[in-house]
Amino acid sequence: MKRIVTYLLLCFPLGLLAQNASSTVPETDALHKLEVALEKGQYEISHYNTACYFSLAGKSALAFTYLEKAVAEGFSDLKVMENDGDLFSLHQDARWQEVLKRVQQNKKEREKTSELFFNQKLFWDSEHFVTPYAQNISDEEKIAGLSKLWSEAKYNFVxxxxxxxxxxDSLYFAYLPQVRGSKSTLEYYLILESFFAKLKDGHTNVFMPRELTDSVYARPLIRTRLIEGKVLIVGVHDPTLSKLGIAIGQEVVTVNDIPAKEYAARYVTPYQCASTPQDLQTHSFEHAFLRGSLSRPIKLQLRDATNKLHEHTIFRVKPAERSKKLRTPTFVYKVLRGNIAYIALNTFSNDSSAIEFASKFTEISKANAIIFDVRNNGGGNTTPGWNILSYLIDQPNEVHAYYTRDYKPTFRAWEVDQQVDIFKSKIFPNRKWLYTKPVIVLTSARTFSAAEDFAAAFKTLNRGKLLGEATGGSSGQPLMIQLPGNGSARICTKRDMLGNGEEFVGKGIQPDHRVAPTIQDVRKGIDTELEAALKILLK
Structure with missing residues (x-):
């Protein structure tokens, strides 16, 4: 699950002078104009944000004045204030601890007020919706599950x-008879998958009950990908399959006697939740292409480089076994020709990539250039990637913006349009190390979620070039919910953007140099994108 830390709330609508506080100390004349404007009430800048601005400008008295105003208005996010780099200059002032005490009190009062209404966990995840698995759950449970998906998405989907x-709403009514008519829990959950797929979002999908894992999520020990319009085998991870003659570069012509693309269109694509065409293609021909029951074999017709056809019957394996066989290192580092450091960051699911990078940075710093590879990074937590980027800059930079819906029932009663809360995020430089030489980042449609936050921040920093294919185009914080029959789902609640507010969700982050793998290169074992990056750096 993706999270972002070190953020700054911008409560003003026009994005005026205070935005400059994110990266540089304000100029004297701009500072004076801001003070005059604030005195005249010309700008609606949040008191907290104004305090940050004055703190960066070295105006501690004014910074505390506006912090106290923010606290008086109820500011209660103690963690944000303690970790906000804009306010570090105030930490040694005697007034700082007093402000923190008042913020802590606001936090306690807010929590106490919340308790008057409900216990959030029990309120939203009522035990009535959390029912055990059965081969065919009741019609009431099925309708309740669809209704919960509809309701939670209606209020939270961004x-x-x-x-x-x-x-x-029309979609909800159209699916009611379908869930009523389902004959098993498996069929019911396939219908729910199809329902949520209509929202076209990579962070909004349904998960089967764990009792159905082997019936739905089993896959063979090969990897496939759509390359130049053909479904190609790009990985074989079982010696038994290799002995049968199944090899990288072979084209999948048919699956169970159905043409490969038709098979995907009929049995795979309708259930995939994807934000962009490239993300949908990735799910349809890679992640879920041969997904299915552990007990059902797969008949494949393959075509090799000589145009000869071969037929094989292969079997799926349990998801846990497949994950173990296909597991790749979190962090890969090697030195390529021309003294270029190649660093594959294959996941941000934990901090290990940032820790490995830090431990090897003395050696990495000697390289003439760095190639970061996030083509196979499906995300995780944003922080490790941003920690790595901190070695590439010498001053704070706003690199990310996002918003989330701010639903207020009373505003709806007043017929006021729903508002959004807008946030900005910054990366601070590593205080000890700085790498100033050329950098290239390799991306693909498999670059997803927190890995896209890495690519987006890198692009915003203008620290180097992106090379490869557009990213998946899906980032955001999912909300997890429980469903009847022991299933679950998630709903995207946060819309991520580049630091300048440019959208990439639903589009993908576009590379500066568009390079895609070719069938011939796959068959020859050539990494098309990596070779293109080396050519740029070595010319």
Whole structure:
């Protein structure tokens, strides 16, 4: 699950002078103009943000004045204030601890007020919706599950504007008879997958009950990918399959006697939740292409480089076994020709990539250039990637913006349009190390979620070039919910953007140099994108 730390709330609508506080100390004349404007009430800048601005400018008295105003208005996010780099200059002032005490008190009062209404966990995840698995759960449970998906998405999904042609209420009514007519829990959950797929978001999907894992999520020990319009085998991870003659570079012509693309269109794509065409293609021909029951064999017709056809019957394996066989190192480092450091960051699911990078940085720093590879990084936590980027800059930079819906029932009663809360995030330089030589980042449609936050921040920093294919185009914080029959789902609640507010969700982060693998290169074992990056750096 993706999280972002070190953020700054911007409560003003026009994004005026205070935004400059994120990266540099304000100029004297701009500072004076801001003070005059604030005195005249000309700008609606949040008191907290104004305090940050004055803190960076070395105006501690004014910074505390506006911090105290923010606290008086109820500011209660103690963690944000303690970790906000804009306010570090105030920490040694005697007034700092007093302000923290008042913020802590606001926090306690807010928590106490919340308790008057409900215990959030029990309120939203009522035990009535958390029912055990059965081969065919009741009609009441099925309707309740669909209704919960509809309701939670209606109030929390942040990307409805990206699907203007989807009438979500009409869709709900259209699916009611389908869930009523389902004959098993498996069939029911496939219908729910199809329902949520209509929202076209990579962080909004349904998960089967764990009792159905072997019936749905089993896959063979090969990897496939759509390359130049053909479904190609790009990985074989079982010696038994290799002995049969199954090899990298062979084209999958048919699956169970159905043409490969038709098979995907019929049995795979309708259930995939994806934000962009490239993300949908990745799910349809890679992640879920041969997904299915452990007990059902797969008949494949393959075509090799000589145009000869071969037929094989292969079997799926349990998801845990497949994950173990296909597991790749979190961090890969090697020195390529021309003294270029190649660093593959294959996941941000934990801090190990940032720790490994830090431990090897003395050696890495001697390289003439760095190639970061996040083509196979499906995300995790944003922080490790940003920690690595901190070695590439010498001053704080705003690299990320996002917003989330701010639903207020009273505003709806007043017929006021729903608002959003806008946030900005910054990366601070590593205080000890700095790498100033050329950098290239390799991306693909498999670059997803927190890995996209890495690519987006790198692009915003203008620290080097992106090379490869557009990223998956799906980032955001998912909300997890429980469903009847022991299933679950998640809903995207946060819309991520580049530091300048440019959208990439639903589009993907576009590379500066577009390079895609070719069939011939796959068959020859050539890494098309990596070779293109080396050519740029070595010319």
């Amino acid at each position: 990307n409805f504007d990206l699907i203007p042609n989807v009438n979500f």
